Amino acid sequence: xxxGITSSGVTEAAAVTASxxxxxxxxxxxxxxxxxxxxxxxxxxxxGLIVVWQxxxxxxxxxxxxxxxxxxxxxxxxxxxxxxxxxxxxxVSTGRAASGFAVGGGLGLLLxxxxxxxxxxxxxxxxxxxxxxxxxxxALIPLVILWFGIDETxxxxxxxxxxxxxxxxxTFHGIRSVDxxxxxxxxxxxxxxxxxxxxxILPGALPSILVGVRFALGLVWVLLIxxxxxxxxxxxxxxTMNAREFLQTDVxxxxxxxxxxxxxxxxxxxxxxxxxxxxxxxGYQ
Amino acid sequence: MMxxxxxxxxxxxxxxxxxxxxxxxxxxxxxxSYGGREVLKSVELDVKPGEFVxxxxxxxxxxxxxxxxxxxLETATSGDIAFAQDExxxxxxxxxxxxxxxxWKRVLNNVALGLPxxxxxxxxxxxxxVGLEDRAGEWPAVLSGGQRQRVALARALVHDPELLLLxxxxxxxxALTRIEMQQLIESLWQKRGFTAVLVTHDVQEAIALADRVVxxxxxxxxxxxxxxxxxxxARGNLAFAQxxxxxxxxxxxxxxxxPDGTLGDISLQKSVSQVQWAI
Numbered sequence: 210x211x212x213g214i215t216s217s218g219v220t221e222a223a224a225v226t227a228s229x230x231x232x233x234x235x236x237x238x239x240x241x242x243x244x245x246x247x248x249x250x251x252x253x254x255x256x257g258l259i260v261v262w263q264x265x266x267x268x269x270x271x272x273x274x275x276x277x278x279x280x281x282x283x284x285x286x287x288x289x290x291x292x293x294x295x296x297x298x299x300x301v302s303t304g305r306a307a308s309g310f311a312v313g314g315g316l317g318l319l320l321x322x323x324x325x326x327x328x329x330x331x332x333x334x335x336x337x338x339x340x341x342x343x344x345x346x347x348a349l350i351p352l353v354i355l356w357f358g359i360d361e362t363x364x365x366x367x368x369x370x371x372x373x374x375x376x377x378x379x380t381f382h383g384i385r386s387v388d389x390x391x392x393x394x395x396x397x398x399x400x401x402x403x404x405x406x407x408x409x410i411l412p413g414a415l416p417s418i419l420v421g422v423r424f425a426l427g428l429v430w431v432l433l434i435x436x437x438x439x440x441x442x443x444x445x446x447x448x449t450m451n452a453r454e455f456l457q458t459d460v461x462x463x464x465x466x467x468x469x470x471x472x473x474x475x476x477x478x479x480x481x482x483x484x485x486x487x488x489x490x491x492g493y494q
Numbered sequence: 495m496m497x498x499x500x501x502x503x504x505x506x507x508x509x510x511x512x513x514x515x516x517x518x519x520x521x522x523x524x525x526x527s528y529g530g531r532e533v534l535k536s537v538e539l540d541v542k543p544g545e546f547v548x549x550x551x552x553x554x555x556x557x558x559x560x561x562x563x564x565x566x567l568e569t570a571t572s573g574d575i576a577f578a579q580d581e582x583x584x585x586x587x588x589x590x591x592x593x594x595x596x597x598w599k600r601v602l603n604n605v606a607l608g609l610p611x612x613x614x615x616x617x618x619x620x621x622x623x624v625g626l627e628d629r630a631g632e633w634p635a636v637l638s639g640g641q642r643q644r645v646a647l648a649r650a651l652v653h654d655p656e657l658l659l660l661x662x663x664x665x666x667x668x669a670l671t672r673i674e675m676q677q678l679i680e681s682l683w684q685k686r687g688f689t690a691v692l693v694t695h696d697v698q699e700a701i702a703l704a705d706r707v708v709x710x711x712x713x714x715x716x717x718x719x720x721x722x723x724x725x726x727x728a729r730g731n732l733a734f735a736q737x738x739x740x741x742x743x744x745x746x747x748x749x750x751x752x753p754d755g756t757l758g759d760i761s762l763q764k765s766v767s768q769v770q771w772a773i
Contacts, residue, residue: 412598
């Protein structure tokens with residue numbers, strides 16, 4: 210699973226770098242004109258689904274044990290929020306996601322920069338990392354439980370491992386695909402060492418690195434769901450598993466929708482970073 | 495005729511009085527091979543301080559390789575290149591066919607590349623000289639091809655080079671922008687007095703700009719033609735046209751080394767790249 214996702218990350222990175230050269234101002238104005246309409250269109254499907262769902266539940270086609278009506282889910286969410294339970298679980302899950310992302314992503318970035326920059330580091334590390342990459346992070350669960358038990362460390366470990374590879378691969382790819390002509394030019398203008406890295410190589414690799422970040426942010430939540438359902442004392446996963454025991458389908462749905470919302474939020478965050486850091490890039494304007 | 499002579503002598507005097515900060519470049523028995531194929535065969539070239547030399551030839555004749563060797567972007571297989579003041583390497587700047595601006599730096603910061611922050615005013619000054627001071631805060635992506643090359647020229651000039659190397663910098667520009675850029679390069683060269691080496695496949699461009707046109711064929715220099723025309727050079731001039739005719743027929747005498755090296759193909763490439771800029 211993780212192999213499929215990460216390798217498509219690389220192809221998308223290649224597509225992004227290729228589009229640097231092709232983007233034209235014409236595309237920009239088209240995008241600007243239809244922006245409002247596009248925004249509406251992209252929300253039409255989810256809203257339509259909810260309407261159909263509500264009608265089906267009210268007409269009695271759906272038993273509330275299988276799928277409660279949207280209003281019941283909203284009520285459950287309101288209740289959870291009012292008692293403060295929701296915020297506790299949300300806080301715990303977000304904390305886990307953030308720390309896992311920081312550890313795994315940080316390591317991925319660091320090693321990606323290392324292997325991308327130094328050939329020796331690549332020969333030393335890359336083969337081993339490519340082998341480990343092919344092991345799905347979730348296949349490690351039995352081992353992780355044996356090593357770390359069922360407390361926070363095992364969850365942090367799982368999330369970090371999953372996040373590590375998309376960021377590592379895209380960073381490596383980004384560094385390697387920086388335009389050689391620009392590096393040659395910068396060297397002939399007297400840049401070398403850290404200034405060359407800061408002004409040319411790192412910004413050149415950034416579009417690819419940010420693609421990795423987006424993939425990783427999507428993966429964080431997938432891994433967190435699994436990690437939190439293993440065993441936990443708090444978190445959204447714990448909340449939904451708990452609700453299942455008591456047949457509270459509405460709370461289960463609240464949990465599932467929360468994951469969707471958090472995933473979307475993470476994506477918006479990543480897009481914001483792209484918009485800011487790649488504002489020079491015609492493809493992101 | 496008398497008048498013409500008069501103009502010529504004052505012109506020569508002006509050249510002599512001009513500030514010369516250029517460096518002498520001499521290549522001795524310079525050879526370069528890639529994977530066993532000899533691209534340059536024992537080339538001898540001497541460029542006087544402040545001289546403008548144009549190197550012409552068909553594609554693949556080794557003219558760009560010679561320039562890259564002078565720029566120290568590559569090392570020669572044998573032979574060497576000496577500069578007049580050998581105790582310190584001269585300030586050399588190179589302009590490429592593609593502008594090679596950093597897309598993530600604004601125009602002004604591109605010009606100031608490799609300089610401390612305190613040099614921003616001189617970068618702005620260089621931008622003013624190429625007529626782009628009002629675009630200083632833009633991203634390179636929004637500039638046209640000609641404007642990008644002007645920024646690249648400003649970036650080279652802000653270092654006050656003793657040697658400016660031009661690797662077909664105008665090859666991708668449309669005909670009008672080309673002539674404009676040629677005039678700009680000529681006037682800046684006259685003002686600054688650096689040594690200039692221009693690689694081009696456009697014979698007219700070479701004659702318009704250079705003191706001397708050197709033809710390279712199959713890795714050897716086969717023609718070294720002094721261009722003794724007053725500046726600025728009018729392209730309609732009879733002497734200009736005769737020189738162009740002579741050099742062009744000399745280039746065409748030599749059979750093409752590769753099927754893509756025919757002149758027809760070159761002009762086709764030019765028009766394709768023009769379309770590219772227009773899109």
